[in-house]
Amino acid sequence: MARLRDLAKMIRSKNAGPFELTIDIIFADRPTYERVKGSGVVSRELIAGMFGIDAGQVRLFHYDPAYAIKASVPRYTVSGDPDETDVFAGQQYAQLVDLEVPG
Amino acid sequence: MKEMRYISPTGMIGSGFQEASLKRVLACDPAFIGCDAGSTDDGPYQLGAGKPMFARQACKRDLRLLILAALQQRIPLLVGSCCGAGGRLNLEWTWDIVQEIAREESVSFKAAVIDAEPPREYLVRKFREGRVRPLDPAPALDESLLAGADHVVCMMGVEPFQEAVDNGAQVVLAGRSSDTSIFAALPVKAGFPPGLAWHAAKILECGAAAVVNRFTPDGMLCTMRHDEFIVEPANPEMRCTPVSVAAHTLYENADPFLLYEPSGALDTRNAVYEAVDERRVRVRGSAFQARPYTVKLEGARLAGYQSLVIGAVRDPVILGQLEDWLASMRRRIVERIDSIFGRDMASRYHMNLRVYGRDGVMGAREPERGRIGHEVCLLLDFLADDQETAHTMAASGGHIALHHPVPEWHGLISGVAFPYAPHVIDRGPVYRFMLNHVLEPASPMEPFRIDYRRP
Numbered sequence: 001m002a003r004l005r006d007l008a009k010m011i012r013s014k015n016a017g018p019f020e021l022t023i024d025i026i027f028a029d030r031p032t033y034e035r036v037k038g039s040g041v042v043s044r045e046l047i048a049g050m051f052g053i054d055a056g057q058v059r060l061f062h063y064d065p066a067y068a069i070k071a072s073v074p075r076y077t078v079s080g081d082p083d084e085t086d087v088f089a090g091q092q093y094a095q096l097v098d099l100e101v102p103g
Numbered sequence: 104m105k106e107m108r109y110i111s112p113t114g115m116i117g118s119g120f121q122e123a124s125l126k127r128v129l130a131c132d133p134a135f136i137g138c139d140a141g142s143t144d145d146g147p148y149q150l151g152a153g154k155p156m157f158a159r160q161a162c163k164r165d166l167r168l169l170i171l172a173a174l175q176q177r178i179p180l181l182v183g184s185c186c187g188a189g190g191r192l193n194l195e196w197t198w199d200i201v202q203e204i205a206r207e208e209s210v211s212f213k214a215a216v217i218d219a220e221p222p223r224e225y226l227v228r229k230f231r232e233g234r235v236r237p238l239d240p241a242p243a244l245d246e247s248l249l250a251g252a253d254h255v256v257c258m259m260g261v262e263p264f265q266e267a268v269d270n271g272a273q274v275v276l277a278g279r280s281s282d283t284s285i286f287a288a289l290p291v292k293a294g295f296p297p298g299l300a301w302h303a304a305k306i307l308e309c310g311a312a313a314v315v316n317r318f319t320p321d322g323m324l325c326t327m328r329h330d331e332f333i334v335e336p337a338n339p340e341m342r343c344t345p346v347s348v349a350a351h352t353l354y355e356n357a358d359p360f361l362l363y364e365p366s367g368a369l370d371t372r373n374a375v376y377e378a379v380d381e382r383r384v385r386v387r388g389s390a391f392q393a394r395p396y397t398v399k400l401e402g403a404r405l406a407g408y409q410s411l412v413i414g415a416v417r418d419p420v421i422l423g424q425l426e427d428w429l430a431s432m433r434r435r436i437v438e439r440i441d442s443i444f445g446r447d448m449a450s451r452y453h454m455n456l457r458v459y460g461r462d463g464v465m466g467a468r469e470p471e472r473g474r475i476g477h478e479v480c481l482l483l484d485f486l487a488d489d490q491e492t493a494h495t496m497a498a499s500g501g502h503i504a505l506h507h508p509v510p511e512w513h514g515l516i517s518g519v520a521f522p523y524a525p526h527v528i529d530r531g532p533v534y535r536f537m538l539n540h541v542l543e544p545a546s547p548m549e550p551f552r553i554d555y556r557r558p
Contacts, residue, residue, distance in 0.1 A: 016357040018143050018401075018536045019240050024353045052468060063359045065349035065376055072357035074240045076468065078536050080146030082406060082453045082486050083466070087146045091464045 004042075004099040007032050013092040018079035021089040022072040023047070025096065033067035041101050047071045050095050104293050105328065108133045110337065111286065112322040114310035116140035116165045116182060117157025119320045124337035128324045129172055135268075136173055137285040138165075139308045140197070141184020143401065143536070144355070151253050151403035151534025153192025159200065162186070166197075167204045170274060174210055179268050181275045181285050183259075188401070189279030190254045191220040197276050198556070205558035212274055215267035218552045219256045219278025225550070226255055226400075226542070234543040235400070241539040248404075252537060255402040260365030262547035264288035272555065279401060281364055282308035290327050301369040302389035303332045305362060306351050313351035314341040335383040343384045345376035365547065367393040396547055402538035407453075409530040410493040411484035412501035414519035420511050421518050422475060428518075429456060432507040436483075436500045443495065452496060457482040481519060490529055497527045 004011065010026040025042060027033035036042065044058040051073050061070040076092075077083050086092060110128045113120040116138050145156050155162065166182075173180035186193030198216055205211060229235050230249055237244065249255070256279035265288050267275045277285070286304035291297055303325045306313050311321040314336045322337035334343055352359045352371055362369040373388040421428055433456055440448060460479035462469035483504060485496040505519045544550050 014355045015144055016355055017539070018147070019238075019539045020357050022353075022355065022357050024350075026350060026353070050468065059357065061359055063349075063353060065374070066346055066353060066359075068350060068353055068359070070353055070359055076466075078242065079143070080148065080533075081535055082533075083455065084146070085457070085464055085466050088144050092468075094465070095470060 001100045001102060003097070004036070004101055005097045007036055007101060011093050011096050013089050015075070015079055015089045016072055019075055020072055021075050021092060022070060023093050023096070025069045027067040030067055035103055036101055037062050037069060039102050041099060042069050042071070042096070044071070047073060051076060107290055107293055107295065107327045108324065109135050109137060109286065109289070109327070110322055110324050111137055111307035111310050112169060112337065113138065113165065113320050114308070114312055115142065115157070117155070117162040119161065119165060120310065121319065121321050121338055122168060124321050125168060125172060127339065128322060128337045129176060131324060133176070133178060133324070135179045135181060135289050136169055137181045137183075137307065138169060139183050139282045139285055141187055141189050141279065141282065145187070147403040147534040147536045149186070149193065150188035150190055150256065150401060151405065152532060153188070153190055153196070153254065155193065155196060156187035162197070163200050163204065166200055167208070170201065170204055170210070171208065173273060174212060179273055179275060181264055181277070181288065183277045183280030183282065183285035185276050185278060188254070188256065189219050189277070190256050191218055191278070194218065194276060194278050201274065201276065202558040211557055213272050214274040214276060214556050214558060215270070215272035216554045216556055217259065217263045217267060217275065217277040218554065219259055219280070219550070220254060221257060221550045223250055223255070229542055235540050236543070238539045238541060242537055244538065244540060248537060252402040252404045253534065255400060255538065257542060257550040258365070258399040258401065259551050260284050260396075260398070260547055261288035261291055263551045263553060265292045266548065267553055270555065281399070283362070283364060295327050295329060297391035298369065298389040299327065299332050299386070301362070301364060301391055302371060302374060302386060303327060303334065305369065306334055306348060309351065309354065311336050311338065311341055312354065313348050314343050315347045316341055331385050331387045333379055333383050333385050342382045345378055345384055348384045348386065349374075349376045365398055366396055367391055396544060397541035398544055398550055400538045400540045400542055402536070403534040404537050406533050406535045407486045407488055408490040408493045409484055409486050409533045410490070410497035411482060411528050411530060412497050412504070412521070412526050413480065413482055413523065413528070414501070414504065414521045414526065415478055415480045416519060417478045418518060419477070421509055422477070422479065424509060425458070425461070425475065425479065428507065428509060429458070432504055435503050435507065439499050439503060440496055443499065444492070451488060452492070453486040454496070454500070455482070455484045457484070486533065490531065494527060494529055501526055
């Protein structure tokens, strides 16, 4: 088992416009990317659980040219609304950092 | 035209770039300079209040170098989404800076100022005609909400830029634009394949963001051909690799394969990225699917006025019963506000009691909210219809928080450490984004108005 932080060269979240946010998990090389992709541990269900939404609301992409796994979800609140906690949505990936990856 | 070179000196006007990098790429005889100035990242305030994201002096520095470069090379400078939000106030703010630069440098030129904030009657008419459609997710919209918005901008495509340059404008200051339209306009006009032109534009609009090692904001050079384009960092110490360029379509973009633009969608599924050398990357195979023309809308409306108090708790006795202490504190604050303003106020203000060190970043989604350290930061904010009301609430709330008791200590405690005097901070007006919709214009130019001026 390894943690995602030990395998990825970048884990980040960011607004994709004021109404969506997107998470990128980028790997330094193809074998590591394929290993995590193949493990299926980063799933729509996992991301949905982080944001308390239905898995059907999660768009999950495997982006081979950049060795990246990407997930996009509706924002928890519209950017800048009164209950906002993170205007750029830059700190919404914390649960992924120590995620255990089998294999 | 067999080949067209063009440059993006920085990802955003006001964020800066190296003057030496600009000089270096100008020597490559570019056909135009493009620069994005916009972003919704910082929230709805720029659009709502008509205020800039970056400071005036910072924007002026960048604009001065770019205007002088464009004049010297006799090439157009295209600036999109002026002053962040690209509304009319944002546009005039930028025009004011440009006039000042022209005076100081004793230069004159034909400028095009492209308004992206159409009359509200136009938008309401389009809404009535069913020509305003929600994207997913979109807030509910009706005619009165649309009519009552503080500012609504339309995101322009390539056509207004093309028309302005056709009419001889050397400096184009555009209101809200799709970031990519700034860079796709002239290559598409010159007949280069739209898939390549839009893809290159997506890479260029963020300046040097697609490099391996962006140690400072800087620029990018594109060489467009009919079967490929090549990107190269303007800064000789920066490098692009196939992976760094491919990775850029991930950035702040929900779908890495399909990017929606006013006139269609860029499809990068068959794009191929190859190293030309250790700094340059060649891209081929990007496609563009034409779609019915739509213009994205962005709108902001006043949410109210905010005041807040920041303080922190260090006492282990209080921290040991933090949840109960905060719950009873919250009740006391609500009671006090009721006593000052009457019960009618209950539905007309919004209070947040945020706890940093517990769940300040993630709120209800925080899985470890039960674990706190040896201190927490409290942020108590109030949103009301006017500043005085919000200020009154924050002042009362802060005072109640300061002295809110715990059973273990007998007598009056001061349980919150305020870093600032005065401890109430008025934030002024705050806004909300209210549109995630597209408009179907009768023509790509319909929502936009070009005003030709000389500074």
